[in-house]
Amino acid sequence: MEKSPLLKPNRSRSTGCCHGFGKRHILALISCGGFAVVYALRVNLSVALVAMVNNTEYKKTVHFRNITNTSDGECPNLEPQNSTFSWAEQGEFSWDPKVQGVILGSFFYGYVTTQLIGGCLADKFGGKWLYGVGILTTSVLTIFTPLAARTSPYLLIGIRVLEGIAEGVTYPAMYSMWSKWAPKLEMSFLIALSNAGGPIGTILSFPISGLLCEYGFGGGWPSVFYIFGSIGCLWFVLWSLLAYNSPAVHPTISAEEKHYIQSSLGNTKHRQNMRVPWKQIIFSRPVIALNITTLCGAWGFYTVLTCIPTYMKEILKLDMTQNGLISALPYAVNFVVSVFSGYLADFLRKKQIFSTTSTRKLLSALGLLIQAIGIVGVTLVGCDRPMVILLLTLSVGFGGIVSGGYSINQLDLAPDLTGIIMGISNTFGTIPGIVGPFVAGVITNTGQSRQEWDMVFFISASVSTVGLLVYTLFGSGEEQPWSCSNPTDFLSEGSYQEIDSDAPSMPSYVGSYQPTNFDNPFEGRGEISNLSYYRANINI
Template sequence: MIPQDSIKPSSLNKPEGWGIRHLVVFLGFWGFAMSYAMRFNLSIAIVAMVKRNSSNIPIPVLPPLNNSLHHDDLLLSSSHYTYNNKSFSAEKACPIPVHTSGLFGLNSNPAAGGSSDEGEFEWDEVQQGIILGSFFWGYMCTQLPGGIIAQKYGGKWPLGLGLLITAVFALLTPIMARAHIGLLIAARVIQGFGEGLTTPAMHSLLSKWVPPAERGTLASITYSGCSFGTAGIMIASGYLIQENIFGGWPSVFICSGALTLAWFVLWVVFVFDSPEEHPRVGSDELYYIQRSIGDQVSKVKPPTPWKKMATSLPLWVIIVAHTGHTWGLYTLLTELPTYMKTILNFDIKQNSWMSAMPYALMCVTSFIIPPMADVFIKRKWLATVNVRKACQVISHIGGALALIGASYSGCNTTMTVILLTIAGGANGAAFGGFGVNHIDIASNHAGILMGVTNTVANISGFLGPYVAGVLINGNATLERWQIVFYIAAAVYFVDTLVFLLFASADEQPWNRACPTLPPVHNSTANLLESDYDDVVLGREAEQAKNYSSDDDIISV
């Protein structure tokens, strides 16, 4: 029977106001905020967990600065500098002034009391790099299975259960860390297994819920939760640790795990795999989504064309872009708090704020640039592929230039923080670039494509921190950190060049279950009124399927 609210819409225009698709995107935003909070909570916590061992370079403490010498003006461009006839190694570590100074009041004096260096674990830089990267060992293993599961069964439960698993082990992290370093690594690997399901599942949901004209905007809102969650956990961690809540650093894991459990309840209640299945979606919105997406997403799930995918140049281009993005972004995500601590000498609260700034800007950027990209596409000012390339240039070339600048800013804390903030913030534009390119080329297989690219890309997730750890192990100097920044910038340049030369936004022939059908241009205009009946009846068929036996379910 046709639902009571199924009244034929007066027009085919986008329904006004808040819709169920917006609710799905909102909960997706908070889901990814919690996902990244649990993924990178260790990046700040490890600063408080680890003792500052003898392998770190001794840091000179400057006397109070007068007007003739400002600490922010100490650029370590030569091998040594002299202050009050005392020579300091300019390429090893920044000096610590007794009094706070600088544009942000960034400089602290741990030597003057209240030091937060009293950690309880004696892990060297290589061990820390392994711990920080271990999450991605598990994460890359479940990317492809996550895409297959999401395509076959829908994205709701893979995403929800993946974050539930991660939350449980976040709560167990303090116990396992104190028991043995191997158990901590195991906990992080299992968390990676859980979170590996999330991005392919969300891509699958977006391909069913988001019309093409809103794709950049709503996808960017969803995935901006990543930067929001990262910034939020970094800021909160500083206060939780400084105020010794729940014993200090354990509170970082307890709070992020508990909040994710609360989110899981809301996700289960309010999210469904497709508009047809959702009991509360209005018919106007259902019709708008269905007719906008058109035949790009098949009602009968097509088989996965593995061979054609493996030989698809547009897919390989996305893999390269995604890998470059992951290397640069995760190098910052995992290593920036350590840099702020060991080189710029911020205390834990300052560290948390300064480390959060790039991701706060990234969140803002993702709310601005991808929606602007959608406007360019909708008004046909630029071809879709050119919009994707422009976003990629803003994201990665902008980030690369900022990283190179930061590598030369030395102990100018103000300039260093600004440049690193720009480097991280620029990544928000990528949500209008390669980030939605999977859906452009093959929306029927968006979840699997994201699984494929994320699997390859997240090799960088553990390689980046490991390489940084090897480079700075026992020699945490400005010169070594400069190499870390150079590598990330070079990767950005290479992946952008590949994307500019070979990227495509055209729907690929292998996206369709029946290759003889030509790609359909998405449009809500010039549709027959009988299409509306198809949508309503399609909803009835989808809801009826939920009560059918398992034998009736079509498999991939």
């Protein structure tokens, strides 16, 4: 638990100016747009795939039952009994649920490979071009998706893998940029606003993709990929013109805002020469807890993100337009809740109502608990469509509370190594994107029954609960001692060097101080609690 104010040594230098709209907020908005593109490109296939696949042919091979028969627990069709199958049942491709699961998960096969690489490169060279080019590459590949799908499912899988490789650097790169742009007590809100692009992209992608599948050009579903890919290319132009790696290199930032940000964060120039303490990172209890929690939280999120359009159509019997609009509703709530959660986290810390650790644990626990309860609730209400939609909205929407919790914990644990820590944790968070759709495909492979989908949801809720317990017991919001890994020109082990010439003088007792709490070695030493000023070569 923190016993000293978060920014005690330089409190007077971090307040009183630049609390209005500035370049850091412009960065948050542009990066929010980037993440909107990221998620639109990621999830549009989830909707388009429903229109691409010939479900009638597959259902005949598994002795598809009359969809108006509810005696076996299936939901009734909303259409009259003598109606014919819609065009959505007559897609071009005869891919069974297993193949569809592999296609939906293939993006993450590539996505998992570049997380750590992206973090290392961003911390060393800056994140602007990694983030921008990653999204641009994904956008261009998306435009070629219809050609790949009509050539071979294996080529489609290959395109999706390449998209994942390109997009895998985006989150580590952006988090690394925030370690140079986000003042300590604005960090939660700015990052939550930036990350809110994810639900915005999902909100737009689901209904627009549904409409394009039905009314678009090029056969309907191909227009989904042409339009969203083109939007991503246009966004890249805007990013190239307006984004900069740090306040130090921004040509038009005001001197006041630059001083405000830099005085809050301390000197960041030494990061390019830092030695990465890999052993301490890998075996750090808070990092392990963060990795496990990220995996568990992402399982529920990706299960809903990739599989709900199929569930809406196959189980609830909603048409493409209804499917897209209703699938987007939980993410509209998620957007609002995520931004508010970031603001709330900063408020609780700024007013010293809770420590950073308590704030992160509280918001993480609430988000994961609501996510699990909502998903379990879906299994209990049967074919009550309004209740299913309400519970999915509760699960995904209010699950966004974690935006002020573990989702930004990387910057708490190691501000100087944010890109690397984010790369590691997001690698774990990518695993459910690979495994989740595949598991759902295997479970529902015998005919898309409600009982099979209940099993999918129970697994998801159980995994979320594990994440809640792990982070509550082992998570931390304290900067870790190994985050002080020094540049090569630092003094010998155990000694300290002053980074900022304007910082207050070091207390005389520092050289002899031996930490006893390695989760927070500076606990109780308010005079040296601001690690932005003083970096120690501590090897544990």
